[in-house]
Amino acid sequence: VTAGIVAGILKDGSADAARDETFDRRGAVLLAGCFGPMLFAITHWHKWGYTSPLILFCVCLSLVSAVGLIWFESRICYPIFEPSLLRIRLFILPALATIFLFLSLFSMIFLIPFYLIHPCRFSVNQVGYIMVTPFAFLFVFSPISGMISDRIGSQILCTLGMGIVFAGLFALSRLSPTHTAFPIVWRLALVGIGTAIFISPNNAIVMSAVPPEHMGVASGTLATARNLGMVLGIALAGTLFNMAFHSFSGGLSLKIYGPELEGAFMDAFRYAMFSGAVMAGMGAITAFLRGKEKIKK
Structure with a gap:
């Protein structure tokens, strides 16, 4: 944060272009009304049931807000989102691929600590060290991916990156309880490498x-x-895990973990982690469908 503040103060402001535009407050409210109730419903649908009046209300509110957002944004001068961008293939498909990447990535980030602490019985400190793995590889490989994308474009790299993320998550979904870190670390490293290969070229092509x-x-x-x-x-991983655990354990709760729950826990963990891998696979398809862009020489 401090570095960002200093950079903002010291930067040359000559490149900034100020325009006389109003803030789209109504669009911001509709955008919040679209995503907020949807996430609330996804988070609580297992606990309250799919036909709960509150869940149905949230779903309806989200849909009505989405329709209102589309209608309103197409009729004002300065929308919070520019509808014409949806016609740009190299904008909309990379943005969708970004959603799939972070959906699958944060499914893993949410689930792995519980797996490490409960069935594997690692200490909290050990869990912290292991969870650094994907981010360490992300730090190392992102600049390399960016340099390569300047020469070959984003399609191949982004598709490859999402494919590696899929492979890493699929490998994580095949894990069994272990007391050694290496079988977990190399799988997490795969996810970090795939994420690094994807992010730099994807961001560059969008902009x-x-x-x-x-x-x-x-x-x-x-x-x-x-x-x-x-x-x-996070919402989908938690919901899918709880649904699967409730089914595999015969209706038991995971409020207090015990060795007798290991089988149900691992079945639910594999189910939720594989769902994350499926999202990464969908991201790879989306990344490939963007097509090739012109490489500036």
Whole structure:
């Protein structure tokens, strides 16, 4: 945060272009009404039931807000989201692929600590060290991926990256309880490498595909896609795990873990982790469908 503040103060402001535009407050409210109730419903549908009046109300509110957002945004001068960007193939498909990436990534981030602490019985400190693995590889491989994308474009790298994430998550879904870190670490490393290969070229193509006057909206949309993928990943992973655990354990609760729950826990863990791998596979397909872009020489 401090580095960001210093950079903001010291940067040259000559490149900033101020425009006389109003903030789309109604669009912001509709956007929140679209995503907020949807996430609330996904988080609580297992606990309250699919036909719960509150769940149905949230779903209806989310749908009505989405329709209202589309209708309203197409009729104002300065929308919170520019509808014309949806016609840009190299914008919309990479943004969708971003959602799939972070959905699958945060499914893993949410589930793995419980697996390490309960069936594997690692200490909290050990769990912290192990969970650093994907981010360490992300730090190392991201610059390399960015340099390569300048030469060959984003399609191959992003498809490859999502494919590696799929392989890593699928391998994690095949895990058994273990007391050694290596079988877990190399799988987490795969996910980190795949994420690194994907992110740099994907971000670059999104920003280069939109007109200069819409770069701010495009950047905000990409950030929204990342955060939406994060919260959806956690919500779906928690919901799927709880549903599967409730089914495999005969209706038992995981409030207090015991050795007798290991079998049901691992079955539920594999089910939820494999679902994350499926999301990564869908992301790989989406990344490939973007097609090739012109490489600037």
